[in-house]
Amino acid sequence: MEIKQQVLKILEENRGNTINGSKLAEELFVTRSSIWKAVKALQKDGYSIKAVTNKGYCLLANNDIVSSESIIPFLKGEASNFILDVLQTVNSTNTLGKELAAKGAREGTVIIAREQTEGRGRMGRSFYSPNSSGIYFSIILRPKLNLEDSLLITTAAAVAVAQAIETVAGVKASIKWVNDVFVEDRKVCGILTEASLNFENGGLEYAVVGIGINIETKDFPEEIHKTAGSLFSDKPSSSPVTSMLVAEVLNNLANCMNSLTDKQYLEEYRRRSFLIGKDIIVIKGAKTIPAKAIDIDEKARLVVEYEDHTIEALNSGEVSIRPILI
Numbered sequence: 001m002e003i004k005q006q007v008l009k010i011l012e013e014n015r016g017n018t019i020n021g022s023k024l025a026e027e028l029f030v031t032r033s034s035i036w037k038a039v040k041a042l043q044k045d046g047y048s049i050k051a052v053t054n055k056g057y058c059l060l061a062n063n064d065i066v067s068s069e070s071i072i073p074f075l076k077g078e079a080s081n082f083i084l085d086v087l088q089t090v091n092s093t094n095t096l097g098k099e100l101a102a103k104g105a106r107e108g109t110v111i112i113a114r115e116q117t118e119g120r121g122r123m124g125r126s127f128y129s130p131n132s133s134g135i136y137f138s139i140i141l142r143p144k145l146n147l148e149d150s151l152l153i154t155t156a157a158a159v160a161v162a163q164a165i166e167t168v169a170g171v172k173a174s175i176k177w178v179n180d181v182f183v184e185d186r187k188v189c190g191i192l193t194e195a196s197l198n199f200e201n202g203g204l205e206y207a208v209v210g211i212g213i214n215i216e217t218k219d220f221p222e223e224i225h226k227t228a229g230s231l232f233s234d235k236p237s238s239s240p241v242t243s244m245l246v247a248e249v250l251n252n253l254a255n256c257m258n259s260l261t262d263k264q265y266l267e268e269y270r271r272r273s274f275l276i277g278k279d280i281i282v283i284k285g286a287k288t289i290p291a292k293a294i295d296i297d298e299k300a301r302l303v304v305e306y307e308d309h310t311i312e313a314l315n316s317g318e319v320s321i322r323p324i325l326i
């Protein structure tokens with residue numbers, strides 16, 4: 001680990017408290033001037049570090065720059081095995097995640113970006129990913145699943161995000177099948193799972209689960225400004241939340257992945273799904289068909305009943321859906 005990263009780790013562990021420069025130097029077996037250089041470099045990266053003459057350095061409590069060092073202290077249990085890579089800007093964490101997965105990156109590798117220049121959503125859409133007001137991350141998984149079961153991964157991630165939002169932001173989060181997390185009537189998070197097939201055994205080679213959460217995002221592009229929202233849209237959070245939020249999603253995802261085959265988490269997915277019982281429009285290519293959403297089945301498909309009373313279980317790849325607004 002670079003000296004800069006080691007200094008950041010110690011400052012994060014002592015966030016809000018002043019750490020003596022000589023003590024830091026002693027602990028890391030380097031000179032005081034190396035510590036000073038590392039602090040300068042961190043400040044240049046935007047970290048709010050106060051240097052107090054004859055006292056030392058203090059990472060201010062309100063510093064909300066995400067780093068591996070700021071996330072790791074919040075990881076619990078199996079989630080501590082995730083390998084975090086935090087970047088300032090990337091085209092898309094999913095694109096990078098797929099490249100790394102194809103080269104053999106370990107299960108549990110997480111690519112986190114503070115900004116994406118080409119964030120991608122489902123159905124070829126883009127995902128608005130401005131600098132620092134949201135967080136964008138992708139997790140490489142290698143689950144023992146068939147391709148048709150990959151819907152289970154997206155739904156597990158949606159439950160993990162909804163739980164994390166409630167814990168960290170203290171607001172109720174619901175899910176719009178299959179991959180959108182809502183707070184009140186605004187979409188605050190989108191999830192994109194991309195998988196690669198192992199042709200020899202028909203199972204998944206890897207899956208990359210991409211999650212984008214709008215934390216304080218404002219000024220959404222015209223085409224989404226009526227539907228998109230953020231966790232703290234009115235006033236900023238009084239304390240930094242981003243690192244805790246990412247860690248909570250990872251903690252919850254590790255738990256949900258354990259119940260992927262016994263599907264326990266699906267009960268919670270159903271409870272949070274606000275489409276069940278609603279009149280919707282199923283969009284299949286050029287056709288729009290009125291239907292009622294009646295259930296989420298054991299494969300996480302949306303079960304709908306059409307007006308002629310026929311029933312169909314929908315896979316996310318096949319359709320778009322829209323609740324009918326009254």
Ligand code: BTN
Nearest residue numbers: 092094119120121122190210212
């Ligand atoms: C959607 O709403 O259609 C899905 C949006 C998924 C966005 C996330 S942000 C992190 C990851 N990288 C991407 O390019 N997309 C996903």
